[in-house]
Amino acid sequence: xxxxxxxxxxxxxxxxxxxxLPAERKRALGYAAAAALAxxxxxxxxxxxxxxxxxxxxxxxxxQDGLAVFFKRFFLLAAVLVLILAVEFADRIAAGISEYYSxxxxxxxxxxxxxxxxDFAMLFxxxxxxxxxxxxxTSFTRxxxxxxxxxxxxxxxxxxxxxxxxYGIALVWGTTGKFNFSELAMVSPNFVENKLFLxxxxxxxxxxxxxxxxxxFQMWTPDVYQGxxxxxxxxxxxxxxxxxxxxxxxFLFGAIPSVTAHWxxxxxxxxxxxxxxxxxxxxxxxxxKRLLGYSSxxxxxxxxxxxxxxxxxxxxxxxxxxxxxxxxTLAAFAVIVIVMRHLDSExxxxxxxxxxxxxxxxxxxxLAMVSLAGIPPLAGFFGKFLLLTAIxxxxxxxxxxxxxxxxxxxxxxxxxxYYFGVIKAIYFGKSANDASPITMSLPMKAVVCVCIAGxxxxxxxxxxxxxxxxxxxxxLK
Amino acid sequence: MxxxxxxxxxxxxxxxxxxxxxxxxxxxxxAVAVGVTFVTMLxxxxxxxxxxxxxxxxxxxxxxxxIPWLGAESLGIACKxxxxxxxVGLVLMGAIVAFAAACCSFEIKTREKEFYIxxxxxxxxxxxxxxxxxxxxxxxFHELALVPTFIMIGVWGRGERKNxxxxxxxxxxxxxxxxxxxxxxxxxxxxxxxxxxxxxxxxTKYFAENTMAKSAQMFIxxxxxxxxxxxxxxxxxxxxxxxxxxxxxxxxxxxxAGVLKKFGLYGLIRIAIPFCPEVAQSHLQLIxxxxxxxxxxxxxxxxxxxxxxxLIGNSSVAHMGxxxxxxxxxxxxxxxxxxxxxIAHGFLAALTFGLSGYIYNQxxxxxxxxxxxxxxxxxFIGVAFVMAAMAGCGLPxxxxxxxEVSVFFGAWQVPALRTVTVLAVWGxxxxxxxxxxxxxxxxxxxPAQENRTYATNATDANLWRKLPYALLIASLLVFGFxxxxxxxxxxxxxxxxxxxxxxxxxxxxxxxTVVMVESK
Numbered sequence: 001x002x003x004x005x006x007x008x009x010x011x012x013x014x015x016x017x018x019x020x021l022p023a024e025r026k027r028a029l030g031y032a033a034a035a036a037l038a039x040x041x042x043x044x045x046x047x048x049x050x051x052x053x054x055x056x057x058x059x060x061x062x063x064q065d066g067l068a069v070f071f072k073r074f075f076l077l078a079a080v081l082v083l084i085l086a087v088e089f090a091d092r093i094a095a096g097i098s099e100y101y102s103x104x105x106x107x108x109x110x111x112x113x114x115x116x117x118x119d120f121a122m123l124f125x126x127x128x129x130x131x132x133x134x135x136x137x138t139s140f141t142r143x144x145x146x147x148x149x150x151x152x153x154x155x156x157x158x159x160x161x162x163x164x165x166x167y168g169i170a171l172v173w174g175t176t177g178k179f180n181f182s183e184l185a186m187v188s189p190n191f192v193e194n195k196l197f198l199x200x201x202x203x204x205x206x207x208x209x210x211x212x213x214x215x216x217f218q219m220w221t222p223d224v225y226q227g228x229x230x231x232x233x234x235x236x237x238x239x240x241x242x243x244x245x246x247x248x249x250x251f252l253f254g255a256i257p258s259v260t261a262h263w264x265x266x267x268x269x270x271x272x273x274x275x276x277x278x279x280x281x282x283x284x285x286x287x288x289k290r291l292l293g294y295s296s297x298x299x300x301x302x303x304x305x306x307x308x309x310x311x312x313x314x315x316x317x318x319x320x321x322x323x324x325x326x327x328x329t330l331a332a333f334a335v336i337v338i339v340m341r342h343l344d345s346e347x348x349x350x351x352x353x354x355x356x357x358x359x360x361x362x363x364x365x366x367l368a369m370v371s372l373a374g375i376p377p378l379a380g381f382f383g384k385f386l387l388l389t390a391i392x393x394x395x396x397x398x399x400x401x402x403x404x405x406x407x408x409x410x411x412x413x414x415x416x417x418y419y420f421g422v423i424k425a426i427y428f429g430k431s432a433n434d435a436s437p438i439t440m441s442l443p444m445k446a447v448v449c450v451c452i453a454g455x456x457x458x459x460x461x462x463x464x465x466x467x468x469x470x471x472x473x474x475x476l477k
Numbered sequence: 478m479x480x481x482x483x484x485x486x487x488x489x490x491x492x493x494x495x496x497x498x499x500x501x502x503x504x505x506x507x508a509v510a511v512g513v514t515f516v517t518m519l520x521x522x523x524x525x526x527x528x529x530x531x532x533x534x535x536x537x538x539x540x541x542x543x544i545p546w547l548g549a550e551s552l553g554i555a556c557k558x559x560x561x562x563x564x565v566g567l568v569l570m571g572a573i574v575a576f577a578a579a580c581c582s583f584e585i586k587t588r589e590k591e592f593y594i595x596x597x598x599x600x601x602x603x604x605x606x607x608x609x610x611x612x613x614x615x616x617x618f619h620e621l622a623l624v625p626t627f628i629m630i631g632v633w634g635r636g637e638r639k640n641x642x643x644x645x646x647x648x649x650x651x652x653x654x655x656x657x658x659x660x661x662x663x664x665x666x667x668x669x670x671x672x673x674x675x676x677x678x679x680x681t682k683y684f685a686e687n688t689m690a691k692s693a694q695m696f697i698x699x700x701x702x703x704x705x706x707x708x709x710x711x712x713x714x715x716x717x718x719x720x721x722x723x724x725x726x727x728x729x730x731x732x733x734a735g736v737l738k739k740f741g742l743y744g745l746i747r748i749a750i751p752f753c754p755e756v757a758q759s760h761l762q763l764i765x766x767x768x769x770x771x772x773x774x775x776x777x778x779x780x781x782x783x784x785x786x787x788l789i790g791n792s793s794v795a796h797m798g799x800x801x802x803x804x805x806x807x808x809x810x811x812x813x814x815x816x817x818x819x820i821a822h823g824f825l826a827a828l829t830f831g832l833s834g835y836i837y838n839q840x841x842x843x844x845x846x847x848x849x850x851x852x853x854x855x856x857f858i859g860v861a862f863v864m865a866a867m868a869g870c871g872l873p874x875x876x877x878x879x880x881e882v883s884v885f886f887g888a889w890q891v892p893a894l895r896t897v898t899v900l901a902v903w904g905x906x907x908x909x910x911x912x913x914x915x916x917x918x919x920x921x922x923x924p925a926q927e928n929r930t931y932a933t934n935a936t937d938a939n940l941w942r943k944l945p946y947a948l949l950i951a952s953l954l955v956f957g958f959x960x961x962x963x964x965x966x967x968x969x970x971x972x973x974x975x976x977x978x979x980x981x982x983x984x985x986x987x988x989x990t991v992v993m994v995e996s997k
Contacts, residue, residue: 376617409655462549
C-alpha cells in the first residue's frame with residue numbers, strides 16, 4: 001500500500017510545486033517526477049518494500065500478490081519512460097505542463113490500484129481513475145482540433161463502456177450478492193446456468209474489452225492514438241492496455257473461473273477477429289500514430305491468444321508479451337516524439353532520410369518495427385512464440401485453437417507489409433528537404449537505449465522475466 | 478569460443494561492428510564483409526578437416542558447444558551447436574558460398590552499408606541454423622537469415638517485377654516458415670510436460686523409444702511437409718522461387734538458393750521423417766509424385782524461359798525434385814544421395830547465380846534474345862558457365878553426378894517408385910540438358926550482337942573476380958572426384974535416420990545398399 005500512497009503523494013507534490021516554481025523551471029519538474037518514480041521502481045526489487053509482502057487490505061478489496069507486483073513494476077517502468085517523453089514533448093504543450101505530469105502520475109496510481117484490485121468496487125474505481133485522467137491527457141494540446149476530437153471520442157465511448165460495466169457489475173452483484181472476487185469464485189459455479197449472471201459477466205467484459213481495444217470495442221483506438229499527444233498515446237498503448245489485461249486476467253481467472261472455462265469459443269473468436277481487423281486495417285495507413293493504433297489492436301488480439309488458451313502457459317505468455325511490448329512501443333513513440341516535432345501530419349514519409357539525420361533513432365524505430373512484427377532476435381518473437389505454444393498446447397482438446405493459431409499466423413504475415421513499409425520509409429524513402437542532424441537530450445538517449453536493450457534482452461535471454469511471469473500467474477486459477 | 482560458435486558468431490558480430498562505421502567508408506564495409514566471410518570459410522574447412530578425428534558425444538554430435546546465457550531453461554531451450562555427418566557438409570558448403578557471395582557483391586553500388594550488414598546477418602543466420610542442435614534456435618536462426626532476404630530483394634533487386642517478386646517471396650516464405658513453426662511447437666508439446674525440451678538429440682532419443690501417437694503424427698507431419706516444402710519450393714508451391722531469384726541481387730540469390738533453401742530439406746530429413754515415421758511413410762508416394770512435378774513440370778517451364786536468370790531459377794527448382802525423390806526413397810543410398818545433392822546444388826546454384834550476375838553487370842540485360850557470342854569477350858566466364866551447365870546436367874566428375882546417381886539407385890530399389898524414377902531420370906537427363914545447353918548456346922555462342930554496347934565494352938573477370946567462381950567449381954570437382962569425403966560422413970547418420978523412420982515397416986535391404994555406396 002505504501003507504494004500507492006507514495007505515488008498519489010508524488011502527484012499532489014507535483015501539483016503543489018507548480019505553484020511556487022518559476023515558469024522556466026517547470027519543464028524540469030518532469031525529470032524530478034521520473035526520478036522519484038524510478039527510485040520507487042528500484043525499491044520494488046529490494047527486500048524492505050511492501051511489495052515483498054503478500055496479503056490483503058480493506059476487507060479483501062486490495063490484494064498484494066505476485067501478479068500485482070509484476071504489473072506494478074511494469075507500470076512504474078512505463079511511467080518513468082513516458083514522463084521523460086513528456087518532458088521532451090513539453091514545448092508543444094501551450095500551458096499547464098505540470099498538470100500534464102501530475103495527470104500521468106495519477107493515471108499511474110490508477111493502474112497500480114488496478115493491479116491490486118480484487119473487488120468490483122476497486123476494479124471500477126481504478127478503471128475510472130485511469131480513464132478520466134486519460135480523457136484530459138488525450139486532449140491536452142487543446143489548440144489542435146484532432147486532439148479535441150480524440151478526447152471527445154474517448155470520452156463518449158469510454159463513458160458508454162463504463163455504463164455497460166457498471167450495469168454488468170450490478171447484475172452480477174444482484175444475482176450472487178458478492179462483490180469480492182475470491183468470494184465470487186466460490187459461488188460462481190452455482191450460477192453458470194443463470195442468464196442474468198452471464199449477461200452481467202458479458203457486460204463487464206465489454207468494459208474491459210474497451211480498455212484493451214479488442215474487437216468489437218476497438219473503434220476509438222485509431223482516432224484517439226492519432227489525435228492525442230504522443231506521450232499520452234504511448235501511455236495509453238502500454239499502461240492502459242496492460243491495466244485492462246491485468247483486470248481481465250483477475251476477473252476471468254480469479255473471479256469466475258468456472259464460467260471462463262466454458263467461454264473458450266467466445267475468446268477464440270474475439271481474439272481471431274481482433275488480430276485480423278487490426279492487421280488488415282493497418283495496411284493502408286500513412287499516419288504513423290494511426291498505424292500504431294491499428295497495430296495496437298492487432299497486438300491486443302495476440303495478447304488475447306494467451307487469455308483464450310485458458311492455461312498458465314498462456315497467462316504467463318501474456319505477461320511476457322506485454323513486457324516486450326512495453327519496450328517496443330516506447331521505442332517507437334520515443335522516435336515519434338523527437339522526429340515528428342516539426343511535422344503536423346505525422347506521415348510516414350516524414351521519416352525519409354532519418355538514417356542520415358540520426359542513425360540511432362533510425363535503428364531504434366527499425367528495431368521496434370522488427371520486434372512488433374515478431375522477428376528474431378527481438379522481444380516480439382519470443383512473446384509470439386510463447387503465445388503460440390500456449391495455444392497449440394490446448395489444440396489437442398479443442399481444434400478451434402489450431403484455427404486460432406493459423407489466424408495468428410496469417411496476421412503476422414500481413415503485418416510484415418506495413419511494418420516493413422515503415423522501415424522502407426526510413427532507409428529508402430525519397431529524402432525530404434530537411435536533412436539537418438537531430439539532436440537528442442541525454443535522458444531521451446537513455447530512454448532509447450533502455451528500450452533497445454530491453455528488446456534484445458527479452459528476445460535473447462528470456463529466462464529471468466519468464467520466471468517472474470510464471471511466478472506471477474501462479475496465483476491465478 | 479569454439480570453432481563452431483565462431484563460424485556463426487563472427488559474421489553476426491561483424492554486422493554489429495559495421496553498424497557503427499560511417500557510411501562513407503564503403504570500401505571498409507566491403508573489406509570487412511569479404512574478410513570475415515573468408516575467415517568463416519577457413520574455419521569451416523578446418524572444422525571439416527578435423528571432423529573425423531574429433532571426439533563425438535554419445536549422441537553422435539561433434540564440436541558440441543553451448544552459449545549458456547541464451548535461451549530459457551524452463552522451456553527446455555538452450556543455445557547448443559554441434560555437427561554430425563548430416564550437417565558438417567552443409568556448414569562447409571554454406572561457409573564457402575557465403576565467401577563467394579561476399580566476393581560477388583561488387584555489383585552493389587548504392588547503400589553498401591545496409592547491404593553488407595544484411596549479408597553478414599544472413600550468413601550468420603544460415604550457418605547458425607544448420608549448426609544448431611536446438612529446435613528453437615534452428616528456427617530462430619533461419620528466420621534471422623530469411624528476413625534480410627526479403628529486404629535485399631526489395632531494395633537492391635533488379636527488373637521491372639521486383640516489387641511483385643518481393644511480396645510474393647515474403648508471403649510464401651513467411652507462411653512456410655510459420656507453418657513449420659507451428660509444426661515444431663506441436664512436436665515439442667508431444668513430450669510429457671516435465672521433460673519437454675527443444676534439444677534435437679534428446680528429442681530423437683525420445684521419439685526413437687516412444688513412437689508418437691498416430692493422431693499427432695497425422696497433424697504434425699503434413700504441417701512440417703507443407704511448411705518445409707514451401708521453403709524448398711516443392712511443386713506446386715514453387716512459383717516464388719524463379720521470379721524471386723531472378724529479381725534478387727546475385728549475393729542474395731546465391732545464399733538463398735544455395736544454402737538457406739536447404740533448411741527445409743534438412744528439417745525434413747533431420748526432424749519430420751524420423752519423428753513421424755508412420756505418417757511419413759504413407760506420404761512417401763505423394764512426395765515422390767510432387768518431386769516429379771518439380772523435375773518435369775518446372776523443367777519444362779525452364780525450357781520455355783527467355784530470361785537467363787529465370788531459367789537458372791527454374792532449373793534450381795527442378796533440381797529440388799531430385800532431392801525430394803531421394804528423401805522419398807527412404808533408404809540409405811537414396812537419402813545419402815539426397816544429402817549429397819543438397820551440398821552439390823548449393824555450390825552449383827551459387828555458381829550459376831554468381832555468373833549470371835556478372836553477365837548482367839557487363840551487359841545490362843539477361844534476355845537471351847539480346848545476348849550472344851559472349852564467349853569471345855568473357856572467356857573465363859564462358860568456360861565457367863559451360864562447366865556449371867555440365868554439372869547441372871549431371872556430368873560425371875562433378876559432385877551432382879554422385880548425388881543424382883545415388884538417388885536414382887536408391888529410388889529404383891523401391892518398387893512403388895519405379896515409374897517416378899524412370900520419368901525423373903528422363904527429366905533430369907534430357908530436359909536438364911536441353912535447357913542448360915540452349916542457354917549456353919544463346920548466351921555464349923553464335924554471333925555477338927554487334928549493335929549492343931556490351932559487344933565492345935564487356936570485359937572478362939580479372940583474377941580477383943575469378944576467385945569465387947573458381948572456388949565453387951573447384952569444390953564441385955574435388956568432392957565430385959572424392960565423394961567419400963562426404964558420403965563416409967553422411968552415411969552413419971542417414972543410416973540411423975532411415976532405421977528410425979522404417980522401423981515399423983518391413984526392414985529395408987540395408988546391407989545391399991551399404992555395399993553399393995562403398996563400392997563407388
